[in-house]
Amino acid sequence: MDQINKTHKIEHHTVIIVGGGPAGLPIAAVLGGWHPYYRESAIFSQRYPELAAYLSPYRSTLLGLDFAKLGDNGIPPIDLFHLLHHPRRIFQELSQIALEFRQEDPIDYLLITQEEVGGLWNNAPENLLTLSPGQWMEFAFFPLAQYIQEQSVNLSVNDLICKRDLIRYYHQIPGRFDLVNHIHTHEKIVRIEPHERGFHLTSRDVGTQTMHQYTCKYLVYAVGQRCILRKLDVPGEDLPFVVNRYDRPESFDGDRIVVVGGGRSADWAATELYDAQKEVYYVMRQSFERHWRLINDSRDGLPYYARIAEIIESRDPRFQTLYNSHIQKIEDKPKNGLVTVNNNGHQKLIDVDHVVIEIGGTADYSLFNGFPALRFKEKYDSYRFQVHQVETKPYSSEVTNIPNLYMGGYLAEGLGLVVIAMHPTTYTIAADILQKEGIYNRQNP
Numbered sequence: 386m387d388q389i390n391k392t393h394k395i396e397h398h399t400v401i402i403v404g405g406g407p408a409g410l411p412i413a414a415v416l417g418g419w420h421p422y423y424r425e426s427a428i429f430s431q432r433y434p435e436l437a438a439y440l441s442p443y444r445s446t447l448l449g450l451d452f453a454k455l456g457d458n459g460i461p462p463i464d465l466f467h468l469l470h471h472p473r474r475i476f477q478e479l480s481q482i483a484l485e486f487r488q489e490d491p492i493d494y495l496l497i498t499q500e501e502v503g504g505l506w507n508n509a510p511e512n513l514l515t516l517s518p519g520q521w522m523e524f525a526f527f528p529l530a531q532y533i534q535e536q537s538v539n540l541s542v543n544d545l546i547c548k549r550d551l552i553r554y555y556h557q558i559p560g561r562f563d564l565v566n567h568i569h570t571h572e573k574i575v576r577i578e579p580h581e582r583g584f585h586l587t588s589r590d591v592g593t594q595t596m597h598q599y600t601c602k603y604l605v606y607a608v609g610q611r612c613i614l615r616k617l618d619v620p621g622e623d624l625p626f627v628v629n630r631y632d633r634p635e636s637f638d639g640d641r642i643v644v645v646g647g648g649r650s651a652d653w654a655a656t657e658l659y660d661a662q663k664e665v666y667y668v669m670r671q672s673f674e675r676h677w678r679l680i681n682d683s684r685d686g687l688p689y690y691a692r693i694a695e696i697i698e699s700r701d702p703r704f705q706t707l708y709n710s711h712i713q714k715i716e717d718k719p720k721n722g723l724v725t726v727n728n729n730g731h732q733k734l735i736d737v738d739h740v741v742i743e744i745g746g747t748a749d750y751s752l753f754n755g756f757p758a759l760r761f762k763e764k765y766d767s768y769r770f771q772v773h774q775v776e777t778k779p780y781s782s783e784v785t786n787i788p789n790l791y792m793g794g795y796l797a798e799g800l801g802l803v804v805i806a807m808h809p810t811t812y813t814i815a816a817d818i819l820q821k822e823g824i825y826n827r828q829n830p
């Protein structure tokens with residue numbers, strides 16, 4: 386039974402961040418005192434001379450900018466931070482980044498996350514490659530190139546980066562930026578309620594199951610889009626040979642595997658299992674045309690899409706795609722599993738050793754109790770990510786109808802579903818909080 390830890394009083398912090406992924410973790414670093422300043426960059430000045438001229442007399446931290454006024458003047462702050470960090474697509478040298486970070490006093494904050502820092506990348510397939518160059522996944526205060534220099538790592542920042550390397554980079558951040566004492570890992574927030582001091586949070590330790598309580602004035606909700614993994618809701622889904630997380634081929638003994646999905650994660654699993662000599666049955670609800678459009682559009686830029694295109698074109702019977710199909714049931718037979726699939730209206734039985742279900746997840750907003758209802762907007766990207774974003778103010782990610790509640794990462798309205806689009810919100814969220822606290826006054830050059 387859940388037991389509230391009564392030996393500790395309710396712990397109060399000025400800011401609590403829920404979720405330590407690529408959205409929440411950098412906000413912790415900036416609240417921890419790592420504040421951005423403009424610095425001259427030849428490439429930034431050459432490409433954006435008006436912005437460079439505007440910012441060069443500004444000696445204060447950029448967290449003091451009046452973002453609403455900037456936005457009204459045609460400089461959306463998210464675009465500004467994006468350009469300062471990535472003034473060109475290719476990384477050549479550290480001095481191209483028109484930002485420097487100076488260590489100032491931290492504000493009182495706590496980051497609570499139910500895994501290690503690094504978010505869903507902790508559980509991504511071991512060999513998964515990103516959609517974009519490694520440097521697009523980095524935080525501006527710790528460029529990958531700097532990490533490579535400091536740690537003598539062998540990586541090329543303009544190439545796609547694989548999960549193993551990316552998660553190592555994220556795991557370095559708390560120690561490198563002195564955040565360790567402000568981060569609770571393996572702790573899950575289970576309830577969020579209004580409180581006279583702002584927000585009241587209840588959490589459960591993932592290991593010991595001990596319950597804790599916190600209050601805070603500002604809450605940053607950065608839990609990502611995979612809090613609740615989708616289910617097929619068919620009989621047999623909980624059998625031991627059925628998994629909803631693909632890791633690597635070595636985790637699967639036997640030869641015959643059904644992969645259920647149709648998005649990027651399922652494509653990766655099906656391809657890698659096939660290349661490991663498994664017999665793959667790839668079951669998708671979508672049509673061939675819809676699946677093929679994404680593969681064909683991506684095959685020239687991304688090696689893993691080139692590979693799945695090649696496999697499908699080979700028509701090798703060891704890789705069978707079942708479109709317009711859905712699983713009806715999964716059964717445990719004496720020698721193996723049996724999967725019943727409705728394939729275009731016809732029933733098909735497949736003997737299997739394993740079933741891998743990769744059908745995505747959803748953000749969990751059910752933790753909020755006693756607040757005005759959050760207003761949602763649905764958002765998709767071309768790689769089939771899908772998120773219910775919350776209506777937020779454009780220049781701060783503050784929820785429109787709940788003051789001092791900020792949505793981190795993709796959960797904020799209108800953000801594109803790639804990390805490079807969410808990173809600039811680190812500064813707009815942190816700046817809004819620091820300005821409300823009177824640490825910086827809103828002031829433009």
Ligand SMILES: Cc1cc2nc3c(=O)[nH]c(=O)nc-3n(C[C@H](O)[C@H](O)[C@H](O)COP(=O)(O)OP(=O)(O)OC[C@H]3O[C@@H](n4cnc5c(N)ncnc54)[C@H](O)[C@@H]3O)c2cc1C
Binds near residue numbers: 503608612749794802
């Ligand atoms: C398979 C896959 C591949 C992807 N590849 C790319 C890519 O190549 N490039 C790209 O830009 N984006 C990619 N994405 C998008 C991806 O969402 C981002 O890379 C990024 O991880 C999102 O960051 P986040 O911090 O918003 O969420 P997450 O990474 O999901 O982190 C949120 C963290 O909060 C934790 N959490 C959730 N609920 C609670 C709770 N109640 N209490 C405490 N902690 C909680 C979660 O467990 C998680 O650790 C990919 C996504 C997937 C699924």
